[in-house]
Amino acid sequence: MDEFDLVRIAEKLNSRITHEYHNNTFFKISYDISRAFSGSIFKVLEDVLEEENIIKYEKSHYNKGIKYYQSEKMTVDRVVWLTSYDKVKKGVENYVWKYEILIEHENDGTDWLHEMQKLCSMNAPYKLIITYGRTKNASDGMIATPPNKGVNLLGIAKEIIEYTNDQSCKQLVIMFGEESINLSTNGSKNLYDIYYWDFDKEMKDFDLL
Structure with missing residues (x-):
């Protein structure tokens, strides 16, 4: 199995989304109005994946050892997948x-737990959730996270991992x-805070990057 550094990819994505937010008027307007315009987010995400030599899947593609990304595969927003086949016979679905x-990507700061539950019930070595509801930090002037939202739910996320x-x-x-209503960095370097759980390190809780 190929090794990924998903934390590094998330950092790259965070930096790229923040750059687009500050330098692309359409991106900023759509991001602010809808609280997270999924189409804009996914466009940046796909650019980052392609820089990692992960190819967008097309119907003519099915080659051994090539990592593909695809939208809404088995009800997951974006997936990266790998096959053991070089190609499949005409008329046969790509099953292997x-x-x-x-x-x-979940706009709502509460419903991301449902997405996490789904991902933790699926077999894959790397899992990324992009959502909202970061905590207030006295040093960065962020707006306080509403009760039972976002980062405040990390304790339940830990229970999901354990259960x-x-x-x-x-x-x-x-x-x-x-x-x-109006997303901004509010003096913070990037639009997102990144929390991670590294299973190889036998972590007992989420770490903030």
Whole structure:
């Protein structure tokens, strides 16, 4: 199995989304109005995946050893997958593949737990959730996270990890953006805080990057 550094990919994505937010008027307007314009987010995400030599899947593609990304495969927003086949016979579905990375984007700072539950119930070594509701920090002037939202739910996220006993996962990363009507960095370097769980390190709780 190929190794990924999902934390590094999340950092790259965070930096790229923040850059687009500050330098692309359409991106900023759509991001602010809808609290997280999924289409804009996914466009940046796909650019980052392609820089990692992960190819967008097309129907003519099905080659051994190539990592593909695809939208809404088996109800997951974006997936990276790998097959053991070079190609399949005409008229036969592409059945022989495995997940490498599962990616979910959830606008609501509460419902991301449902997405996490889903991902922890699926077999894949790398899992990324992009959501909203970062905590207030006295040093950065962020707006206070509403009760039972976003980062405040990390304790329940830990319970999900323990209860599902996810044996497939190597890294689980959660990116939290500010949850407010008008998203902004408010003096913070990037739009998201990154929390991660590295299963190889036998961590007992989420670490903030």
